[in-house]
Amino acid sequence: MSSRYRCDACGNLTRFNVTVTRRTAEFHHFSVGGDLEVEDQELLSEKIETVQCRWCGAEAAELTAESAL
Secondary structure, X not given: OOEEEEEOOOOOOOXXXXXXXXXXXXXXXXXXXXXXXXXXXXXXXXXXXXXXXXOOOOOHHHEEEEEOO
16 A cells, blocks of 8 residues: 655645655675675665655645555
């Protein structure tokens, strides 16, 4: 189930500044030349820290998450 944001202050549905903290486990493969390629990535946890409306600057307390249809 995904959600989408709607700003209660101005009605914005499309533009938000979102700060997210993600914890992952990754397999890093370095070439002989030292170039990194991440070949496997598993998301262990994800936490949305803040959500702010880009249009009016409203903070998360004034935003509502709506279930996507």
